[in-house]
Amino acid sequence: MNKLRLATVWLDGCSGCHMSLLDIDEALMGVAMKADLVYGPLVDAQEFPKTVDVTLVEGAVSSQEDLEKIQLVRQRTKLLVALGDCAVTSNVPAMRNPVPVKKLLERIYVEGADVHPGVPSNGVPKLLKAAVPLQDVVRVDLHVPGCPPPAGTIAFVVGELLEGRMPELSGKVRFG
Amino acid sequence: MAQKVSIRIDGEYVGAKEGQTILEVARKAGKYIPALCYMEGLSAVGACRLCIVEVSGVGRLLPACTTPVQDGMSVTTNSEKLARYRRMVVDFLLSERNHYCAVCVSNGHCELQGLAQKFGITHVHYGYGYPKMPVDLSHERFVLDHNRCILCTRCVRVCAEVEGAHVWDTASRGIRTMLTGELNRPWGAIRSCTGCGKCVQVCPTGAMAEKGWAVEEMTKRSDSISWLATQRGGRE
Numbered sequence: 001m002n003k004l005r006l007a008t009v010w011l012d013g014c015s016g017c018h019m020s021l022l023d024i025d026e027a028l029m030g031v032a033m034k035a036d037l038v039y040g041p042l043v044d045a046q047e048f049p050k051t052v053d054v055t056l057v058e059g060a061v062s063s064q065e066d067l068e069k070i071q072l073v074r075q076r077t078k079l080l081v082a083l084g085d086c087a088v089t090s091n092v093p094a095m096r097n098p099v100p101v102k103k104l105l106e107r108i109y110v111e112g113a114d115v116h117p118g119v120p121s122n123g124v125p126k127l128l129k130a131a132v133p134l135q136d137v138v139r140v141d142l143h144v145p146g147c148p149p150p151a152g153t154i155a156f157v158v159g160e161l162l163e164g165r166m167p168e169l170s171g172k173v174r175f176g
Numbered sequence: 177m178a179q180k181v182s183i184r185i186d187g188e189y190v191g192a193k194e195g196q197t198i199l200e201v202a203r204k205a206g207k208y209i210p211a212l213c214y215m216e217g218l219s220a221v222g223a224c225r226l227c228i229v230e231v232s233g234v235g236r237l238l239p240a241c242t243t244p245v246q247d248g249m250s251v252t253t254n255s256e257k258l259a260r261y262r263r264m265v266v267d268f269l270l271s272e273r274n275h276y277c278a279v280c281v282s283n284g285h286c287e288l289q290g291l292a293q294k295f296g297i298t299h300v301h302y303g304y305g306y307p308k309m310p311v312d313l314s315h316e317r318f319v320l321d322h323n324r325c326i327l328c329t330r331c332v333r334v335c336a337e338v339e340g341a342h343v344w345d346t347a348s349r350g351i352r353t354m355l356t357g358e359l360n361r362p363w364g365a366i367r368s369c370t371g372c373g374k375c376v377q378v379c380p381t382g383a384m385a386e387k388g389w390a391v392e393e394m395t396k397r398s399d400s401i402s403w404l405a406t407q408r409g410g411r412e
């Protein structure tokens with residue numbers, strides 16, 4: 001039997017959704033039997049593979065780098081899952097949105113700095129005007145809200161996807 | 177004495193009295209109609225449109241909380257169409273201002289969040305507005321966070337109709353509408369506020385809260401305010 005090619009992606013989130021994924025405990029064994037984890041913060045691969053069956057994405061799209069990454073991920077993924085409130089609603093990363101980026105960075109890195117005041121520009125990706133949910137920039141096939149989604153929910157979602165079914169989440173999940 | 181009338185709700189005959197609204201009659205008959213701005217004991221204003229129902233022979237959907245019953249009326253409380261419009265209402269409420277449930281005092285106890293879950297809403301369908309909204313921390317015991325206010329005016333009505341202080345009103349119109357207290361003073365400077373906390377207790381969301389609670393910790397007692405209101409006003 002061909003194993004399902006599974007990837008995870010970490011954009012602007014706190015890693016809580018990945019932690020919740022690890023929290024599915026022994027259900028991970030079942031996942032490992034049926035899927036190969038081909039990319040993500042939990043494995044070594046440097047480049048996003050050419051073809052992936054299911055990608056779970058944590059985090060909002062906040063920087064130019066996030067944007068390019070999610071577009072590539074979308075192109076190469078059959079079924080894209082927005083995992084957790086940051087990916088679904090933009091959540092906490094969006095709390096900065098009402099403040100213009102320039103003002104925001106100066107407030108933190110100039111006014112808020114004790115030493116070496118200055119907005120970092122070298123080697124850090126440019127922030128977008130607003131942190132947005134995945135659905136604002138790419139097509140999303142499944143939304144799994146929750147901050148983070150409980151381990152049980154993730155186990156259910158991944159379990160169903162591994163069986164080739166679209167999980168029915170109506171009434172089972174909530175924001176927050 | 178009010179005239180007795182008979183109406184049908186989802187096909188079942190239900191007895192009612194003239195002057196009662198569809199929502200009152202439906203609730204008494206144990207029928208569920210979602211509602212946000214309606215609160216038992218306060219006047220009904222028809223602000224949120226969650227309670228819309230279909231009435232036979234009427235071409236448009238009517239809010240159950242403000243529509244009086246009429247003899248022979250036939251009401252449908254649930255249909256694909258109603259569910260679609262109700263989802264749309266919640267969707268709009270979630271995307272209009274800034275709702276970060278994960279860091280909200282009312283997370284897990286919020287009526288808006290609860291309805292979103294009940295309706296199976298897993299994401300919004302309209303872009304978020306991310307408006308810049310003030311948070312009023314000036315009162316020593318209470319917080320008003322406009323980011324989470326859905327303009328249901330439950331606070332306005334409880335303060336005016338039950339407490340008798342009439343601190344709150346709404347200012348401006350449309351998407352610019354804002355809750356405002358005593359001609360736009362910060363809450364801490366409002367002299368007519370007695371500090372009773374009724375507005376906080378009836379607020380369905382995390383917009384009004386007591387200070388000192390962390391995320392998920394603010395639970396409310398709108399039921400006891402309803403009880404108080406019905407005791408005082410002689411309303412049913």
Ligand code: SF4
Binds near residue numbers: 175278
């Ligand atoms: S008020 Fe309700 S919907 Fe809004 S952030 Fe708080 S819990 Fe979420």
Ligand code: SF4
Binds near residue numbers: 335342369371374
């Ligand atoms: S605390 Fe009481 S008096 Fe003050 S605004 Fe709220 S309801 Fe009105």
Ligand code: SF4
Binds near residue numbers: 329330379380
């Ligand atoms: S503060 Fe609360 S009770 Fe008052 S209008 Fe806003 S959501 Fe409704």
Ligand code: FES
Binds near residue numbers: 212223224227240242
């Ligand atoms: S409950 Fe009827 S319009 Fe809000």
